[in-house]
Amino acid sequence: MNTSNDAALAAAEAHNREFLVFSLGDEEYAVDILKVQEIRGYENVTRIANAPDFIKGVTNLRGVIVPIVDLRIKFHLDKVEYGGQTVVIVVNVEDRVVGIVVDGVSDVMTLAPDQIKPAPEFGVTLSSDFLSGLGSLEDRMLVIVDIDKLLTSDEMELVERVAE
Amino acid sequence: MRMDITDFYDTFFEEAEELLADMERHLLELDVDEPDTEQLNAIFRAAHSIKGGAGTFGFDILQKTTHLFENLLDHTRKGELTLRRDIVDTFLETKDMLSDQLDAYRNGDEPDQEAFERICRTLQQIALEEIGQDLDGGAAAPPKPAAAPKEPEPESREADGEAGEGDQLVVALLNVGEKDRQLLVEELAQLGDVVAQGGDESRYEVTLASSVSGDDIEAVMCFIIDADQIQIRSVGNDQAAQTEELAEAVKSADAPQPKPADEPAKTAAGKAAVDQKAASASAAAKPKTKPKAKSGGESTSIRVSVDKVDQIINLVGELIITQSMLDQTVSEMDVGSDGALLNGMSLLQRNARDLQEAVMSIRMIPMDFVFSRFPRVVRETAGKLGKEIELVTEGESTELDKSLTERIIDPLTHLVRNSLDHGIEPPDVREAAGKPRTGKLILSAKHQGGNIIIEVIDDGAGLNRDRLLSKARENGLPVSDAMSDDEVWQLIFAPGFSTAKEVTDVSGRGVGMDVVKRNIQGMGGHVQIMSRPGEGTTIRIVLPLTLAILDGMSIKVGSEMFILPLSAVLESLQPAKADLYAMAGDDVVLKVRDEYLPVVAVHDALDVPDAKTELTETIAVIVQGEGRRYALLVDDLVGQQQVVVKNLETNYRKVPGVSAATILGDGSVALILDITGLHRLSRAKKERRRPERGSHSLEVLSDKALSDNALETSS
Structure with missing residues (x-):
């Protein structure tokens, strides 16, 4: 499954890219900043019955009904708490608006193409299909998530497949 | 700046669609024995306008079809072709073909070549049989039976050449802004050579050397500006006829200055030009009647895309929500005797509700949009079944949300066909039962509370309880004789259920009624049936006015x-x-x-x-x-x-x-x-x-x- 990584790398080679860095537990993740619409607090989420546990429900984003996904639950993190630090990153993927719950947003970083390494084959919970690569920054490692692929994947159960 | 002509495609498609709808309405209303000249003219004009647009956008097949059709219509309105019912049927068929072609172009496909050839043959055949003429005269120019037949051969060819290439038209644009003007001039340059241009915003004249006829140019430009903003005259034309036509708006100061160079051509080309004049006489009738209708119609309606309307509706929805949020906050606050705040809040609430209602009404369109297609359906179905049926529509002005009107058409068509086929008896049977030979089908719409009620009422034989029950048993449905009439009637909506003794191509295959019911339920509505033996059946659809x-x-x-x-x-x-x-x-x-x-x-x-x-x-x-x-x-x-x-x-x-x-x-x-x-x-x-x-x-x-x-x- 190296083709997607290669493609992502090829795209990255053109120029440096900016990423929004967020934390899930002790791990640091990054998403392409161009996918991010806004960041807001976690509040007022209406539960949806019979949905998977990582789909927290829907919320009202200025009149638009937006589903909220908790990546911490999806990635089986031990500690899932909702507090003042808990934030929702609202992203745009394939004409959809989705909110993802994370433990915190730290900063925006620019990565040069040579700072992004291909992701190794791993992960039962997070398939490397959903990664664009690993960003290395001095002593930090950022897991760069391909948010399009992740959120529209079958296992996220966010998008209805035509076949259904 | 060069604007792509494809930007005007949509406008053309929309206008052409409306023109076709008009055409159909007129064709259906047409009295075969004593056709109304105005209606014939209207049908002709519709075909003509579509041809013009089709030519501009390079929709060849559409243009050719409308061309033949137009010629035939031309003969009709001149009284050379006597209308018959079957000819009107052919015309209606042609109209359908044009719709199909239009759809094909809209989807970026080429229209069905075979169908095109077939309809052309049919039209040609009518022309040959009825008036002994071939329609394939000039491809672009209107038929000119009297076109200078007496002229000596060489000269007439020269005249044709002159008329084809050398004819100059002066196109005057009235009150056209600079941006549009540039566009139009570019557009005109596509149609021929721009010889001269000049003027100001209130009147800008472009002299064009072109083989395209004046009304074709008008048809093209009408997609950008209004008909009454354009004046077209050909240079070297008969002045008297011209002043008569255009004098109302144009002062004689602007009259064309016949150039000496034009003089020699004039005698030869004059004839052809006059001919063209005759053709544009039809167009002359248009500018004369249209401005009146238009100046009234223009200020009362505009064309807006549904997306924009939906956006407004969404925003107003937001406003309402914000207003209720405010309301809630205020009610929780200890405002006590702050009358001004409370007054303001209630005023805001009222205004917001009014605004919402007003905005919602934009999406509403009259049921006429739906009903107007049924005369055709009834006419054809009745013809196929050999029945005599009178269609009455009531409450055409009842309004319904646009998305719902579009979705109700199919189920309603099915119900109407069903009533015609199974409900209303053949004339002989009706006579034997002491009823008038002509069956009556009523389509009605009315508001009731937040719902619209649409009824299909026939005065036919009514539903047969025993037959429905026995049929249901055959199909293995759980029924009993104790079932209420209402429950028995609902059986017709069971999948695969049909009581028709024989399957016709109109209905009776048992597919459909269940789909009808599902569709209506999908719209948040339901269907009721009332039936009395020998007196008829009423099918009532209850729908919410809007889904928003x-x-x-x-x-x-x-x-x-x-x-x-x-x-x-x-x-x-x-x-x-x-x-x-x-x-x-x-x-x-x-x-x-x-x-x-x-x-x-x-x-x-x-x-x-x-x-x-x-x-x-x-x-x-x-x-x-x-x-x-x-x-x-x-x-x-x-x-x-x-x-x-x-x-x-x-x-x-x-x-x-x-x-x-x-x-x-x-x-x-x-x-x-x-x-x-x-x-x-x-x-x-x-x-x-x-x-x-x-x-x-x-x-x-x-x-x-x-x-x-x-x-x-x-x-």
Whole structure:
């Protein structure tokens, strides 16, 4: 499954890219900043019955009904708490608006193409299909998530497949 | 700046569609024996305008078809072709063909070549048989039977050449802004050589050397500006005829200056030019009548894309939500005697509601949009079936949401066909039954509360109860003689059900009625049937006026708030212990008066935590969905309110038991419940639980219930 990584790398080679860095537990993740619409607090989420546990429900984003996904639950993190630090990153993927719950947003970083390494084959919970690569920054490692692929994947159960 | 001509495609398609609709209406209204000249002219003009546009955009097949059609129509309006019913039928067929071609172009396809050739042959044949003429005269120029036949050969060829290339037209643009003017001049340059141009904004003249006729140019430019902003005259034309035509608007100061160079050509080309004049006489009739109609119509309507309207509706929805949020905040504040604030709030509320109503009405279009296509359907179906049928429409001005009018057409067409085929008897049978030979079909629409009621009424034989029942038995449907008429009539909506003795190509295959019912239910409506033997059948469709807002009842289960569509709510009551019965394991029914209703516990279906589980403490809301009744158990009734319906599928997916979502006054999202979906969900849940019974309270109940046959509750 190296083709997607290669493609992502090829795209990255053109120029440096900016990423929004967020934390899930002790791990640091990054998403392409161009996918991010806004960041807001976690509040007022209406539960949806019979949905998977990582789909927290829907919320009202200025009149638009937006589903909220908790990546911490999806990635089986031990500690899932909702507090003042808990934030929702609202992203745009394939004409959809989705909110993802994370433990915190730290900063925006620019990565040069040579700072992004291909992701190794791993992960039962997070398939490397959903990664664009690993960003290395001095002593930090950022897991760069391909948010399009992740959120529209079958296992996220966010998008209805035509076949259904 | 060069604007792509494809930008005007959509405008052309829309206008052409309207023109075709007009054409059809006129064709249907046409009295074959004494055709009204105005109507013939209108039909001709429609064909002509479409031809013009088709030519400009390079839609060859469309242009050729309209060209033949136009020529035939031209002969008709001149009285050279006597109309007959079958000719009108052919014309209608041609109109359909044009619609198909238009659709093909719109989808970026090429129209069906075979169909095109067939219709051309048919039109040619009519021309040959009826007037002994070939239609393929000039491809671009209108037919000119008298076109200078006496001229000597060489000169006439020269004249043709002159008329073809050297003819100069002066196109005057009145009150056209600079941006549009540039566009138009570029557009004109496509049609011929721009010889000279000049003037100011109020009157800008372009002299064009072109073989395109004046009304073709007008037809093209009408897509950008209005007909009364254009004046076209050919240079070297007969002055008298011209002044007569144009003098109303143009002062003689602007009269053309015949150039000496034109003089020699004039005698030769003059004839052809006059001919063209004759052709544009039809156009002359247009500018004369149109400005009046247009100047009135223009200020009263504009064409706006549905997207824009929807955007406004969404924004107003937001405003309403913000207003309710404010309202709630104010009511929680200790404002005491701050009269000004309270006054302002109530004023805001009223204005916001008015605004919402006004905006919603933009989407409403009259039912005429739907009904106007039925004269055609009835005429053709009746012809095929050999029946005589009079169609009456009532309440054409009743308004309905645009999205619903579009979706109601198919089901309604099906119902009308069905009534014509199965309802209304053949003329002889009717006569024998002492009824007039001509059957009557009434299509009516009216508002009732927040609903629109559309009825298809025939005065035919009515539904046959015995035949329906025996047919149902044949199909293996569970029926009994004790069923009420209403239930028997509903059988016709069962899949694969048809009582037609023979299958016709109109109806009777048994597909369709179930689809009709499903479609109507999909629109949030339902179908009722009333029938009396020998007197006829009435099929009544009840639809909500719009899908964008909904009268809802807010209910509470646990700490969660849900909305029930008010139209589905029949009543609510506190269930008494004596009225609850356990059935077949973990099912519970509630006896309301003489009916046993399946009980659906909302907290169970939707896994709501901390809900009341003591059945007698809950409130049972009796609801109706897809013709069946259920008792929904909820914790509390909160109130009634109008809610703006928000689609869940936009960013998420369909959720079982939920039809949509809305935003409450406090800004939070509430789900709108889908009653039948909820029932299915709760059944599926019980199904799944069945192997591992014992954990749920209902289980305990049913065991107990077995012993004393009355429902005891425990939690």
